[in-house]
Amino acid sequence: MTAAPAPASARPLRRALRAPAADRGNALPAGAWWLWALGLATAASRTTNPLVLGLLVGVAGYVVAARRTDAPWARSYGAFVKLGLFVVALRLVFSVFLGSSIPGSHTVFVLPELPLPDWAQGVRIGGRVTAEQLVFSLYDGMKLATLLICVGAANALANPARLLKSLPGALYEAGVAVVVAMTFAPNMVADVVRLRTARRLRGRPTGGVRAVAQIGLPVLEGALERSVAVAASMDARGYGRTARVPAAVRHTTNVLTLGGLLGVCAGTYGLLAAQGAVYGLPLLLAGLVAAMAGLRLGGRRSVRTRYRPDRWGVRAWLVAGSGAAVAAAMIRAGAVDPAAMRPGVVPLTAPVLPLWPAAAVLIGLLPALVAPLPPSDRAADRPVRRGKEQA
């Protein structure tokens, strides 16, 4: 492939830098993806510049396209993008009909205004719609949409069930319950589809409210039966086995957890109330420490071990770090150059792309280079391309 042979020392380096094919052993921890996505989301919350926001969406979208698998949860990205567009549209509609506090001089059009009684002062329905208020709502909506898309990216790249598996031992059983509940919904949807098509076999129309009402009960029954079957299977496979723990440890656990939670409550109250800030913070901290110790001790009751937990390697640090770097750069940019990050609405100005923050956003593309490459089933659908790669 390379016409000019690279120096002998550079070749192993280049090989090491190329992302490996993803498998169980080098899978990135779900936490790394979430940190990356939250970094991008933090960055998005710091700006209303549509160009920067667009860049962030582009970065998230590119990484998702490059690194997502064919697993069912990976398909949720499209839904989040649609949700984001919906948020933008909703924000604009509200702005048009309910007016806005943004003063503006460029009237776009005038809607008939609904006269409201005196007590509803400050609320307006209809009336003048200005370019300024539209632009402001558009920026605002885009910010929200970008946040949503970042969350969607994390959801598509990291299996949510694996994130739950990194819970502490004491909370493990609750975590499994959540995972099982999460598989419940897709199964139920599949049941609805199957029963709706089965209605056709009885010669009944498959659409309409009555169809849904009639299959509701069988679907619920089926879902219930399935849950009972899964529970039986889990029980028979040792779910909920506990180790014998001395009574003293058990009591200490209870005291620590309960006392800790009480401390957290009291401390929070102290912090929020007008007086008592003096003891609020120490109480909160002490409560947190006690609760953590209680959880840790509670983990002793569980005999569970973990099979091949995800490892935080260099690649995981790079992925998480790239997100953090984008967030840090944006926060800094907000302090240094606020005008560029929040382009003026009154008077209307065209947003400009601030150069170095934009370059910083591109750091977020790092996962598309370093994260292990998932095997693509899509390649199997394109024999031509596969053939080319072989050649």
Place this chain on the structure above:
Amino acid sequence: MIRFERVSVRYEGTERPTLSGVDLTVPEGELVLLVGPSGVGKSTLLGTVSGLVPHFTGGLLSGRVTVGGRDTRTHKPRELADLVGTVGQDPLAHFVTDTVEDELAYGMESLGLAPDVMRRRVEETLDLLGLAELRDRPIATLSGGQRQRVAIGSVLTPHPKVLVLDEPTSALDPAAAEEVLAVLQRLVHDLGTTVLMAEHRLERVVQYADQVVLLPAPGAPPVMGPPAEVMRVSPVRPPVAELGLLAGWDPLPLSVRDARRGAGGLRERLADASPPEAASVPEPAAPPEASAMPGAPAPVVAARPRTGRFARLLGRGAVARAAPVADPVTRVDGLGVRRGRVEALRRVTLTVAPGETVALMGRNGAGKSTLLGALVGMIEPTAGSVRVGGLAPARTDPRAMVRRVGLVPQEPRDLLYADTVAAECAAADRDAGAAEGTCRALVSELLPGVGDDTHPRDLSEGQRLALALALVLTGRPPLLLLDEPTRGLDYAAKARLVGVLRGLAAEGHAIVLATHDVELAAELAHRVVILADGEVVADGPTGRVVVSSPAFAPQTAKILAPQEWLTVSQVRGALEAGA
């Protein structure tokens, strides 16, 4: 290894115990097969071993079950998890995680094994069950045989001494079933695992069993013994044993190989006779159109086409309307169906004449169910055409289609919505526009002795199938489709089904059944169509297609080859005629 001491189980609200007087000992390292007609408490007996009965299901267990010295009364299922591995009837309901590797590790995680031990055992199990290729795959994407193997693997990793399996091969095609049985064989031989399993498809498993436990009737005490002896007295028998009894072989053969050794004499006796040409399609001289059937409504000529405004603009709706001539023959021409990127069916061409029974065979996922779905109109063809009674099923109003074609789905429960059998029947009469009581009469015929107030959920698998069949037949459809009708049926229920379907075919119904059950196909079908990867790879008279295939040949054909006998009843008929 497993001891049952005077065990009986009674569930709440039943007048007699489901199991009673079970006194058994299952020795270590044996493969023990549990047989008996439906509803004798096989699943309950299996449940008592893992402790799920009575800890999970409720009910009252008297007597004592001990597994490896542990009493199930004092040990909950989770405390037996390291000793007993259980796989239920539906592997999908067994899975807790979403990928193969996690699923294999799940049981060990719960038991708290050390990480390096878990890692090693997962790798060993992947190899033992031939799952290494699938290790990262989401479970939802696996085929039936693969799922069953993963389910077995997931209970094997904690190295249980006892494996309990409830119908492990019933839902599988013959090849996948052999895969699973080979694995079990290996476990028993190499690891010394004790295996206790229940299975209806005796022709597949009986030859592997060391001992057979027969539950002859509900509440009756079990009989345990070597397979050949138990098969002599058992009410359920595979064809090979049936043929052995008929020919008076001793010892009774259990595998095709044993039977072939002793079959020389029988082959000679049968040399003069030729297999009956039962497989010929009845003359199409009397085409039983919908109108010709008693109690059937006149054919719907102006079927309301379910076409959108655009289609009507393009004139498609008019086409459907302009084809009122009821063609009694079902025609599928160049049918293609795509699901996303997957081509489920490709260029399938098939005709089914009235009175003809066609068996669709092929491995899981070959497109059998899709073809049935296209025939009934649940699936719209992406290419080619389907004509049932001259209409395109996917574009015709379901209410009109119900009088032309009926499908009994793989899960007959999907068809049942009502609380009682009577309500179900009334609804079916209304749906099909049939005279009141039509359906009830059919139910009484197919399912004698089932009360009006019975809840469909309380019926056994076979009874539920019969009820669904009655509901579908209420519309007197000239074309009847059945998807995997013998899953979970015992031999008696199967024989009843065969009788009913033969009668329907004689009345002029065209029947298409998708099945893995080669014995059923041999018994019923005039023609066999084999699908592979969505294409028709064989289509011809049952005798010709089935006898030449190693996977799809029924046991009788394998034993008596090269003579072309398909079923024991054919042989019996020939012997009686000759005698």
